[in-house]
Amino acid sequence: MSSLVTDNARMITDHAVQRQCFHCQSPVPSRLDLTVTIDGHRQPLCCISCEAAVQFIYDLHLESYYQYREQCSTNMVADKHTTNAEYSRLHKALTTLADGRQQLMLLIPDLRCVACVWLLEQVLGREAGVSEVNVNYATRRLRVVFDDRHSPATLAKRIEGLGYSVRADLPDASREAFTQTRRSLLLKMGIAGIGMMQVMMFAFGDYMSGSEMEAEFLALLRWASMALTTPVVLYSAWPFHRAAWFAIKNRTLTMDVPVSLAIVSAWLLSVFNTLTHGVEVYFDTACMFTFFLLIGRYAELLSRFHFQQSQDLLQHLLPDSVLRATHPEDTDSISISTTERVALETLAAGDVLLVMPGETIPADGLVVRGHSGVSEAAFTGEAIPQPKQPGARVLAGSVNHDGELLVRVKCEPGEFVIRQIARLNEQAGAWRPRWAQLADRTASWFVAAVLLIAAAAGIYWYQAGSADYLVIMMTVLVVSCPCALSLATPVAYSIATTTLRKHGVVIKHGAFLERAADTTAVVFDKTGTLTEANLKVTDIVLANADALHGIPDPQQMCMSLASALEAGSEHPIAHAFNAPHTLFVSNNKVVPGYGVSGDIDGQHYRLGLAEFALPQPDTRAPQPAGSGHWIVLSRQQQALAWFCLQDTPRAEASAIVSKLHQQGLRTAVFTGDRSMQADTIRTLFGIRDIRTGMSPADKVNAIRDLQQSARVMMVGDGINDTAAMAAADSSLAVTPRDSFVQNSADATLLSGSLRMLPAILVFSRKCQRIIRQNVTWSVVYNFTVIPLTLMGLVSPWLAALGMSLSSVLVVSNAGRLRWMEH
Amino acid sequence: MDVLFVMIPLGLVLVVFAIWGFIWFVRHDQFDELERQAWSILFDDDNEGRP
Numbered sequence: 091m092s093s094l095v096t097d098n099a100r101m102i103t104d105h106a107v108q109r110q111c112f113h114c115q116s117p118v119p120s121r122l123d124l125t126v127t128i129d130g131h132r133q134p135l136c137c138i139s140c141e142a143a144v145q146f147i148y149d150l151h152l153e154s155y156y157q158y159r160e161q162c163s164t165n166m167v168a169d170k171h172t173t174n175a176e177y178s179r180l181h182k183a184l185t186t187l188a189d190g191r192q193q194l195m196l197l198i199p200d201l202r203c204v205a206c207v208w209l210l211e212q213v214l215g216r217e218a219g220v221s222e223v224n225v226n227y228a229t230r231r232l233r234v235v236f237d238d239r240h241s242p243a244t245l246a247k248r249i250e251g252l253g254y255s256v257r258a259d260l261p262d263a264s265r266e267a268f269t270q271t272r273r274s275l276l277l278k279m280g281i282a283g284i285g286m287m288q289v290m291m292f293a294f295g296d297y298m299s300g301s302e303m304e305a306e307f308l309a310l311l312r313w314a315s316m317a318l319t320t321p322v323v324l325y326s327a328w329p330f331h332r333a334a335w336f337a338i339k340n341r342t343l344t345m346d347v348p349v350s351l352a353i354v355s356a357w358l359l360s361v362f363n364t365l366t367h368g369v370e371v372y373f374d375t376a377c378m379f380t381f382f383l384l385i386g387r388y389a390e391l392l393s394r395f396h397f398q399q400s401q402d403l404l405q406h407l408l409p410d411s412v413l414r415a416t417h418p419e420d421t422d423s424i425s426i427s428t429t430e431r432v433a434l435e436t437l438a439a440g441d442v443l444l445v446m447p448g449e450t451i452p453a454d455g456l457v458v459r460g461h462s463g464v465s466e467a468a469f470t471g472e473a474i475p476q477p478k479q480p481g482a483r484v485l486a487g488s489v490n491h492d493g494e495l496l497v498r499v500k501c502e503p504g505e506f507v508i509r510q511i512a513r514l515n516e517q518a519g520a521w522r523p524r525w526a527q528l529a530d531r532t533a534s535w536f537v538a539a540v541l542l543i544a545a546a547a548g549i550y551w552y553q554a555g556s557a558d559y560l561v562i563m564m565t566v567l568v569v570s571c572p573c574a575l576s577l578a579t580p581v582a583y584s585i586a587t588t589t590l591r592k593h594g595v596v597i598k599h600g601a602f603l604e605r606a607a608d609t610t611a612v613v614f615d616k617t618g619t620l621t622e623a624n625l626k627v628t629d630i631v632l633a634n635a636d637a638l639h640g641i642p643d644p645q646q647m648c649m650s651l652a653s654a655l656e657a658g659s660e661h662p663i664a665h666a667f668n669a670p671h672t673l674f675v676s677n678n679k680v681v682p683g684y685g686v687s688g689d690i691d692g693q694h695y696r697l698g699l700a701e702f703a704l705p706q707p708d709t710r711a712p713q714p715a716g717s718g719h720w721i722v723l724s725r726q727q728q729a730l731a732w733f734c735l736q737d738t739p740r741a742e743a744s745a746i747v748s749k750l751h752q753q754g755l756r757t758a759v760f761t762g763d764r765s766m767q768a769d770t771i772r773t774l775f776g777i778r779d780i781r782t783g784m785s786p787a788d789k790v791n792a793i794r795d796l797q798q799s800a801r802v803m804m805v806g807d808g809i810n811d812t813a814a815m816a817a818a819d820s821s822l823a824v825t826p827r828d829s830f831v832q833n834s835a836d837a838t839l840l841s842g843s844l845r846m847l848p849a850i851l852v853f854s855r856k857c858q859r860i861i862r863q864n865v866t867w868s869v870v871y872n873f874t875v876i877p878l879t880l881m882g883l884v885s886p887w888l889a890a891l892g893m894s895l896s897s898v899l900v901v902s903n904a905g906r907l908r909w910m911e912h
Numbered sequence: 913m914d915v916l917f918v919m920i921p922l923g924l925v926l927v928v929f930a931i932w933g934f935i936w937f938v939r940h941d942q943f944d945e946l947e948r949q950a951w952s953i954l955f956d957d958d959n960e961g962r963p
Contacts, residue, residue, distance in 0.1 A: 158954050204951040212955075228945045276943055280934045288927045292920075307916055314920050318927065 111136035112156075113144050114253045116465075117474045128156075139448075143253045152212050159205035180242035183258035191221060193235045194242050195259040198249065199406050201230045206254070213252060214245065229399070231259055255450075257406055268398060275329075275391060279384040282326035285318045286377035293374040305367070312364040315373040323357040327380040329387070343537035345571045348544070352567035353379050359560060372561065375886045379568050382890040386573050386897030390581070393901050397519060397584045400591075404512045407468050407487040410434055412452040418442035421458050421496055434503055441499040445490045454506045455497040457482045462493030468508065470594040470841035511596050519584035521600020526579045533572075540570040547880050562882050569879050569889040572872055574896040578864035582904040586857045589910050594841040595850060602836035605820035606854035608801045612750055612847075613793060613814075615806035616761035616782075619824055619844075620775055621737040625666040625719075629734035633711030633722070637730060648731040652723050655686045655697045663721070666735055685721065697723045704729055742845050744775045749848040751776070756800060760789045760814070789814040805847065806835070822847070849912035857907055864900045871896050 109118040112126060112133035125132045126144050135141050147155060183195045201207065207225040210232060214223045219239030225232045234245060246256045292311045296303070303311075327350070334350035337343060353376050360371035413429040415421075418441060429444050434452055437443075442458065445451050451464065463475030466488040475491045478484055484497055487508040503509070548563035556562075587597055597603065614620050630645045638644040650671035655678065656664040664686075678688035685698015696703040700713060703724040711729035713720050719735040750757055758779035759771055768780040781792060790813050796802050797819070804811065804818035812834045815821035823835035824844060839846055875892060878884050937943065 154955055158951065204948050205955075207948050208951070208955045224941075225948075226945045227948045273938060277935060277938050280938065281931055284927060284930050284934065288923065291923075304913075307913065310916060310920055314924055317924060 109134040111140055113140035128153075139251075140253060143251060146251060147209070147213075150213065150216065152209060155205050155209045158208075159203050180246055180256075180258050182260055184242055187235065191235050191237050192240075192242075193233065194245060196232045196234070196246070196249070197257040197259040197406055198225075198230050198232055198254050199257060199403055200254055201225070201227065209252065210249065210254070213248065217245075217248065220245075230403070258410065265398070265402065268395065272391060272395065275384065275388055278326040278328070279381065279388055282322045282377060282381040282384055285322040285326070286374070286381045289315045289318050289322075289374045289377045296371075309364075309367070312360075312371050312373075315371065316361060316364050319357060319360070319373040319376055322377050322380050323353055326384065327353045327376075330380075330383070343534040343541075345533070345537060345573065345576065347537055348540050348567040349379070349383060349571055351541075352564040355560075356564050370557070370560075372564070372886075375561065375564060378887050378890045379564075382894035383568070383571075383573070385894040386577075389898045389901040390577055393581045393585070393904070397588060400588045401512060401516065404468075404487075404508065404515070404591075407450060407508065408434060408506075409450055409452050412437065413444040413446075415442040415444060415496070418498075424459075424496055437499050437503055439499055439501050443497045443499060445495045445497055447490060447492055447494060449490055451484050451486055451488050451490055451495070451497065453486045453497060453499040453503070455484060455500045457484060457495055458498050459496035460493050462495050463491040464495075465489045465491060466840075469511075511591065514596055514598055515587055515591050518597040518600045518602075519587040520580070521583060522579050523601070523604055529575070533576075536572065540567065543570070543876070543880070551882065556882065558882060561886055562879065565879050565884060565886045565889045566876065568886070568893060569875050569884065570872060571893060572868060573893060574868035574871065574900045575865065577897055577900050578868055578904075579861055581901050582857060582861045582864065582907060585904050585907040586853070589907055590837075590850070590853070593846060593849075593910055593912070595837055595839055595846060597837045599836040602820055603854045603857050605801070605836070606803060606822075606851060607858040609755065609803040609820065609851060609854075611756040611758065611796055611800035612803050612805060613758045613760055613796065613818065614777070615804075615811050615814075616759055616771065617737065618807040619740075619805055620743045620759065620771075621739050625663055625735045626738050627666050627733050628736045629714075629732075631714045631732040631734075633729035633731055637725065637728060645731070648723055648733075651690065651695060651730075652697050652733065654690060655688050655695055655723075663735060666733075693725055694727075695723065695725055696727075697721060703727075739774050740844060742843060746844045746847055747775050747777055750851075753848060753851065755851070758796070760784050760792055762786070762789075786811065786813050790817045793817045803851075804835075805844070822850070846912060849910060853907075853910050860903055860907060864903055867903075868896060868900060 110116070111118050112128070112135055114136060116136055118124075118134045118136045122136070124135045124137070124141060126135055126141065127133070135144070147153060180194065180196075185193045185195075187193055198206075198210070201210075204227055207227045210225050211223045214220050214234055217236075217240065220234060220236045222235040223232070224234075232249075236245065249256050292315045296308065296311055330346050330350040330353065333344060333346035337347055356372040356376040356379070360373045360376070362368065363371050411431050411433050413426065414432045414437070415424045415429050417424070417428060421442060424442065424444060426444060426446075437453055441453075443453060443455070447462065457478050457480050459480060461477070461479050464478045464484055465475045466485065468487040469485060475489075478495065483500075484490075484495070485508065486503075486506040544563050544566040547566050548559050551559035551562050583600065583603070586603060590597060627649070630648060632638060632644055632648070638647065641647050646669070649667070649669040650673060653667040653669040654671045654673040654675050656667040657675070657678075673690050675688040675690055678686065680686050681698070681702060684702035685696060687694070687696040687698075689695070698721055700707075700720075700722050703722045704711075705727060711722075711732075713722075714732050714734070720732050721735065722732050723730045747757055756779070757777045758781070759775070759777050760781050762782075762784050768782055771780050771782075772778065781788075784792065789811060793802055793804065793814055794817060797817075802818045802820075804815045804821045805824065806815060806821070807823060815823075815835050821835040821837070823838045824842060837850075871892070875884060875889065879889060
């Protein structure tokens with residue numbers, strides 16, 4: 091057994107490398123030094139709860155959990171130490187079994203790997219009074235049966251103690267229906283498979299004997315085959331018959347029509363020949379068609395199942411109930427005792443909610459009280475908590491880490507960003523390119539053609555005197571079914587949208603992936619896209635050395651004075667002055683368009699444009715040279731210092747641009763702003779084509795020009811350049827998360843960072859490549875196999891096997907889109 | 913060869929058993945999750961601590 095020593099000396103280590111918690115694998119705050127010593131190695135921990143969890147796991151000798159778990163993705167980090175889960179709701183997921191024991195169904199949204207499953211089963215299984223535990227890894231659901239020594243709340247607390255969150259698993263009609271479908275398809279497939287094996291065995295005897303088998307044995311084999319094939323045709327192949335029947339009733343033709351026709355006719359002919367001692371039976375063919383086609387259906391169902399799962403988890407990020415303040419007006423006095431627990435769906439705009447540390451924030455809104463780190467991993471894939479203070483916006487589904495927050499709800503639950511993302515994801519996943527839509531519409535003509543070709547082939551081979559004419563006809567019917575073709579696009583799109591969503595990219599328009607793949611030029615907006623749109627002081631030039639003589643750090647002094655003066659202002663410039671100070675300002679005034687003024691220690695100070703702060707031009711203190719926006723601080727109308735304000739370029743921008751150049755893309759900046767010189771932009775970001783001072787109409791024209799020679803992707807904030815975005819072939823917004831709904835771009839980077847841009851372009855190309863491969867494969871397959879079948883060269887088993895392998899191939903090829911390189 | 917008249921019906925009976933077994937397994941959630949079992953060999957299953 092490994093040795094275990096916990097050690098929680100906290101030291102301040104500010105520049106520590108980003109570390110991962112040994113237990114929950116979320117990032118460790120850099121200031122915290124909490125470690126556990128395992129086998130002589132010190133491992134970092136992120137919080138006391140994780141420390142307790144490690145201790146608990148080692149106490150139970152379950153440490154092999156750490157050995158076998160996989161590198162879990164932190165995308166799905168939900169609230170990892172929920173302190174007050176909705177225990178009251180847990181009883182709804184409780185049923186009493188016939189023998190008096192209780193059964194509880196729970197959903198564990200952050201179940202991360204198979205080792206987690208094992209850990210939960212071991213821990214709960216060792217509790218006295220727990221008689222059964224099953225954890226389903228695929229659906230992330232846990233079923234536990236226990237007696238009166240436990241209550242749902244004690245079990246939930248046990249699970250939470252390990253670092254998982256717990257939700258009551260309430261019956262959900264759509265999921266229930268899905269499970270039913272899956273189960274019935276599995277039954278049909280299994281019965282068809284077993285039946286097929288046995289029928290083939292009988293058929294083998296028939297083939298091998300040639301025509302020398304005595305009639306009574308032959309009849310025996312046929313009757314036995316019939317007994318096995320009949321349930322396969324009537325039960326297993328039922329989905330095909332049913333769909334075909336509905337299609338014919340609605341006077342259309344779907345792919346199910348030829349399939350059902352082939353299976354039924356093979357069976358009917360064989361039954362007829364068995365009864366009349368005819369020449370040939372095709373029971374094996376009927377079974378094989380059914381079995382192999384069901385495999386294809388099953389693969390399709392599983393891929394939809396994964397999509398459903400990811401949607402399902404997005405829904406379950408939010409808690410079912412919330413703590414709502416009974417008197418929202420008086421925010422100072424709100425505490426846990428003045429709140430009531432209400433269902434999430436009953437919330438309205440203006441409600442004030444109390445969010446405890448470790449809980450998931452249940453609603454979109456503004457922080458009205460409290461400070462905390464909030465992790466928005468569900469949106470951005472980035473688990474590092476961002477600081478939130480009063481006035482900050484928070485989104486439902488993000489996790490409150492350290493402090494208690496009061497949040498004023500902004501909108502109805504249906505309007506929450508996370509719900510909108512789920513809806514958009516569903517739409518984008520269901521989107522199909524125009525040619526695929528066309529293919530769907532023409533499908534019934536295709537099927538009609540298939541029926542005619544099959545009939546023609548049958549007639550031809552009958553005329554030619556071949557005994558196999560019926561087999562050839564049936565094989566044509568099955569082989570020409572474009573199953574793989576119909577799967578090629580939708581499966582790829584649904585997987586790709588889910589993958590992108592997990593990396594913080596929400597697609598609003600399904601065509602985005604298709605068009606982004608063709609991009610040859612990327613046009614950036616400047617403010618808020620290449621820069622962060624928040625001003626910072628980049629330079630302080632002292633103007634009057636005499637006035638500041640004897641002060642140890644005059645620059646810091648001026649900065650404090652300026653911060654004190656700007657404290658009362660809401661102007662963007664004021665945010666640049668945030669130095670700590672203890673100065674008291676009287677007569678503080680804001681003069682719009684010019685600056686601020688105020689008295690400190692009886693002296694009059696001004697901060698702002700030169701003509702405001704220095705009414706008589708001060709010849710001893712000219713404005714320093716250099717680009718940027720200069721403002722001046724004056725005391726008694728004497729210049730003290732000049733401040734240079736600049737928009738901060740995004741740290742990642744120049745690296746991103748050079749990556750785009752490596753991909754062979756052209757780049758350009760179209761901006762309406764004049765404050766930054768084209769040369770500065772060029773050196774900062776390495777972009778050559780720069781146009782400043784453009785009106786929205788200029789931008790549209792410039793994009794149209796560029797489109798003469800390139801496919802253009804416009805990257806902006808999505809709000810100020812709507813027209814340019816609409817003009818470009820595709821558009822991507824880098825935007826604050828809460829305004830993503832208003833923006834008009836085809837896709838949005840929720841992380842508010844450009845870092846993913848090159849990866850998105852690569853991914854969209856990969857997606858198109860995979861779709862192309864899928865489509866090419868299915869078309870080539872169908873068009874080579876149909877002629878071969880018509881020539882009588884393809885035996886039925888080969889045709890059926892090829893069909894289903896084709897579908898499986900297409901689905902698994904699309905499965906490669908689950909990974910995104912970045 | 914007359915033994916076929918016994919063997920083939922017997923074979924059918926076995927198939928019926930196989931199908932019945934398969935239905936039973938599906939109904940009892942044996943196919944709900946296939947990934948976890950592959951890992952189970954790696955974990956110790958000692959439940960000695962259990963009272």
